[in-house]
Amino acid sequence: MSLKKQLGLAMVTTALGATLVAGGSFALFTSSAQNTGNTFASGTVKVSLDKPEGTKYFDISNIAPGDNGSTQLTVTNGGSLELRYDLAQNLTGDLAWGTDGVKITIKDSAGNVIVPGDNNRVLAPAASEVLTVKWELPLAADDRYQNKTAQLGLTVNAEQTKNNQ
Numbered sequence: 001m002s003l004k005k006q007l008g009l010a011m012v013t014t015a016l017g018a019t020l021v022a023g024g025s026f027a028l029f030t031s032s033a034q035n036t037g038n039t040f041a042s043g044t045v046k047v048s049l050d051k052p053e054g055t056k057y058f059d060i061s062n063i064a065p066g067d068n069g070s071t072q073l074t075v076t077n078g079g080s081l082e083l084r085y086d087l088a089q090n091l092t093g094d095l096a097w098g099t100d101g102v103k104i105t106i107k108d109s110a111g112n113v114i115v116p117g118d119n120n121r122v123l124a125p126a127a128s129e130v131l132t133v134k135w136e137l138p139l140a141a142d143d144r145y146q147n148k149t150a151q152l153g154l155t156v157n158a159e160q161t162k163n164n165q
Helices: 003-025
Strands: 047-049 068-077 083-092 103-107 121-123 128-136 151-160
Touching: 047 151, 068 083, 068 121, 068 151, 083 103, 121 128
Parallel strands: none
Antiparallel strands: 047 068, 068 128, 083 121, 083 151, 103 128
16 A cells, blocks of 8 residues: 555544544533422312201291391301302292282391392302391281292302402
């Protein structure tokens, strides 16, 4: 082999060796971090009354015009989210008929009248509110109301307040 070829081969071999050495010893600083096990859990909306379904707040008989009475009920937020609720009432029967039939008024502890359908009563988680339900048979009730009955149904409807327009 000629000297030129030997010299060229030596240069190529040297360059290849240098490349292998440089590539083999090339190093970078590295690092990594990890965060696992993240969880997501939804909250709950659970509203209740202090008397279970089937237990009456009122069982009154022999009322006469001018009679009235009241009882307290407690609305409780048993869920984990703040809620707003509406206390709806359904008064039916012949004793509730007309302008002189049985009247129902619901008030909060400050004496404010709760208007059914407002849906603006707010309860924090684990909070409760005592309400007063008052009934009366007006003095103006005449003979048409004798021997009549009325039934009152109370329903609490609740929804979350968070992210609720």
